[in-house]
Amino acid sequence: MTEAYIYDAVRTPRGKGRKDGSLHEVTAARLSVGVLNALKERNNLEGHAVEDVIWGNATQVMEQGGCLARTAVLASDLDERIPGLSINRFCASGMEAVNLAANQVKGGAGDAYIAGGVEMMSRVAMGSDGAAIAVDPSIAMDEYFVPQGISADIIATEYGFTREDADNLAAESQRRAAEAWKDNRFEKSIVPVKDQNGLDILSHDEYMRPGTDAEALGKLKASFKEMGEVMPGFDKVALMKYPHLEKINHIHHAGNSSGIVDGSAGVLIGSKEFGEKYDLKPRARIRATAKIGLDPTIMLTGPVPVTEHIMKTSGMSISDIDLFEVNEAFAAVVLRFQQAFQVDPSIVNVNGGSIAMGHPLGATGAIIIGTLLDELERSDKETGMATLCVASGMGAATIIERV
Numbered sequence: 001m002t003e004a005y006i007y008d009a010v011r012t013p014r015g016k017g018r019k020d021g022s023l024h025e026v027t028a029a030r031l032s033v034g035v036l037n038a039l040k041e042r043n044n045l046e047g048h049a050v051e052d053v054i055w056g057n058a059t060q061v062m063e064q065g066g067c068l069a070r071t072a073v074l075a076s077d078l079d080e081r082i083p084g085l086s087i088n089r090f091c092a093s094g095m096e097a098v099n100l101a102a103n104q105v106k107g108g109a110g111d112a113y114i115a116g117g118v119e120m121m122s123r124v125a126m127g128s129d130g131a132a133i134a135v136d137p138s139i140a141m142d143e144y145f146v147p148q149g150i151s152a153d154i155i156a157t158e159y160g161f162t163r164e165d166a167d168n169l170a171a172e173s174q175r176r177a178a179e180a181w182k183d184n185r186f187e188k189s190i191v192p193v194k195d196q197n198g199l200d201i202l203s204h205d206e207y208m209r210p211g212t213d214a215e216a217l218g219k220l221k222a223s224f225k226e227m228g229e230v231m232p233g234f235d236k237v238a239l240m241k242y243p244h245l246e247k248i249n250h251i252h253h254a255g256n257s258s259g260i261v262d263g264s265a266g267v268l269i270g271s272k273e274f275g276e277k278y279d280l281k282p283r284a285r286i287r288a289t290a291k292i293g294l295d296p297t298i299m300l301t302g303p304v305p306v307t308e309h310i311m312k313t314s315g316m317s318i319s320d321i322d323l324f325e326v327n328e329a330f331a332a333v334v335l336r337f338q339q340a341f342q343v344d345p346s347i348v349n350v351n352g353g354s355i356a357m358g359h360p361l362g363a364t365g366a367i368i369i370g371t372l373l374d375e376l377e378r379s380d381k382e383t384g385m386a387t388l389c390v391a392s393g394m395g396a397a398t399i400i401e402r403v
Contacts, residue, residue, distance in 0.1 A: 002271050004102035005282035006400065009370030010038050010191045011265035014205045014358040017121035022202040023193060023262040024122040028057065028064045031193065032072035032118045035266040038191040039114055040077055043268055043280055048081045050270075051110025054101050055086055056093025056117030057362030058391075061129045064120065064362075072118075088362075091329060092291070092388045092396035093117050094265060095365025099289035099398055101269045111277075112270030117362035121260045126361065133296070133392055144241040144297040146234040148391060149224035149252055151299040152330035154238055156251045158298070159336050163251040166331035167217040170256035170355045172345075173328060177352025178210035185351055185378060189370050207259040207358040217255040225250035241297045256331040261358025265366035284373050287383070288314035288399040295393050300333050302395020303387040304340045310385070310397045318343065321399070322381035325368040327388040328353035337387075350375050364388065369398055376402050 012031060015023030023031065032055065039045070055069035069084030089096040094117035101113035133139050134147075146154075156166065180186060181204065192203035228235040228248055235248045275282050290310035294302055303326055311317055318341045326337045326348055334353070338345055351371060354364060365388055372384040387397040 001106050002108055004105040004269055004286045005272065005275060005403065006267055006284045006286065006373060007270055007275060007280045007282055008039055008043055008268040009373055010035055010189050011367050011370055012191055012193050012263050013202045014207055014261040014263040014360060015202050016207050017260035017262055017358070019122060021122045021262060022206055026193060026201065028068060028118050028120040028124065029071050029075055031120065031262065031264045032068065033076045034191055034193055035116060035264045036072060036076040036078055036114060039266050039268050044278060048079050050082055050112040050114050051104070052113055053082060053084045054097040054113060054115040055084060056088065056097040056365065057086065057119055058088060058090045058093055059119070059124050059126060059129050060086060060088055062124050064124045089394065089396065090391040091327065091361050092365050092390045092394065093362040094367065095369065095386065095388060095396045095398055096291065098267050098269065098366055098369055099396070102286040102289060105269060105271050111274040112268070114266055114268055116264065116266030116366035118264035119360040119362040120262045121360060122262050126260070144237050146238050146297060147227065148300060149257070150228050150234045150238060150248070151297065152252045152257070152332045153224055153228065153248050153250045154242065154298050155300060155332040155336055157245055157249040158242070159339060161251065161332050161335045163218070164214070165335055166251050166256040167214040169331045169334060170217055171212055171214045173349065173352045173355040174209055174212040176350065177208050177356035180351035181205065185374065188374055205357045207261050208356050212255065220253040220255050222250040223253045223257065238297065252330050252332065256355060258329050258354035258359035259357070261360050263358065263360030263363045263367065265363045265370060267366055267369060282403050284400040284402050286398065287401045289397070291394065291396045293394050299391065299393045300329060300389035301336060302389040303333065303337045306395030306397045307341065307387055310399060314399060316399070321383055321385045322347065323350060323372060323375055323384040324348045325372045325384065325386040327359065327364055327368060328355040329359060329389050331355065333389050365396065369400065373400060
């Protein structure tokens with residue numbers, strides 16, 4: 001089987017996902033174009049250089065609908081003969097785009113792909129696509145549907161994580177992200193977003209709150225307590241599914257949950273022959289990919305079973321992995337991963353994560369793969385794994401190995 005290599009990985013800075021965020025006036029297509037053009041220019045891609053552009057986004061309506069991938073290709077400097085495929089695996093959309101592209105290369109269906117994703121959360125609101133699992137009572141009731149924040153609090157309750165545990169992890173994420181930016185650790189991958197005059201709109205992740213500590217986080221009100229206990233009373237739904245729990249311990253809030261932001265990221269993936277043709281040196285090999293489904297109520301524990309799955313199918317063990325990127329959708333997600341595998345927290349999310357810098361749903365999977373690659377190179381490590389929890393009860397993972 002052909003090997004699939006990562007030749008380049010770029011991302012935009014993440015803008016606050018609000019009307020006063022720096023990227024609010026930029027469309028999803030235009031933000032994607034900046035990433036596609038950067039990959040083309042940095043790697044001197046000419047003509048029909050890649051087989052396809054596979055682009056993920058989680059809310060595929062309005063400007064993010066209508067096969068956004070193809071729209072972005074046509075609006076970019078890429079050759080119009082390159083098609084586009086839009087995919088949706090919720091929070092793992094960007095990772096699934098990369099994994100799909102890698103497996104296409106491995107299977108001989110084209111020598112190269114650009115894969116990644118985008119999410120403009122300030123412009124296309126999360127949930128505005130009206131997902132059936134949330135809005136169709138005949139499905140929601142049968143599956144014991146609860147919002148993700150309630151799911152995160154179920155994890156905390158089930159596995160014994162306290163508010164202090166979550167706040168300490170969140171404060172550390174902020175500290176690490178601030179240190180990473182101070183040390184220019186993202187410099188290799190960041191593509192500043194510019195206006196039509198070539199002036200910077202945003203060149204730095206703007207969601208971060210440097211200096212945030214656990215004491216300050218401890219003063220914030222739990223975000224999901226009211227919707228759980230009062231209206232619409234999702235705790236009762238959760239307790240029907242998990243009757244062994246006396247009550248749900250609500251520990252999550254805006255400070256220890258991922259930030260709502262705008263952002264885009266892309267990865268250039270190809271065979272050895274592709275690299276030779278364009279005189280490009282591979283940075284890493286995509287060693288293994290995996291996805292899995294699980295209980296849709298607790299929903300966010302996916303990084304644990306998908307890691308078990310990818311270790312089994314790849315013939316590897318946790319001790320073979322030098323660095324981990326575990327998406328910080330909520331603090332309890334990372335805490336559960338560390339607990340399940342007894343992983344040293346010092347090698348998990350070394351440069352902070354989505355709690356500090358934000359989680360642009362369709363792009364995050366590609367972002368953390370790029371961040372992992374940059375950190376493997378910076379710290380001279382060999383092997384890393386990126387993984388995410390996914391809405392509706394799924395998990396995804398990618399193992400990369402430097403070459």
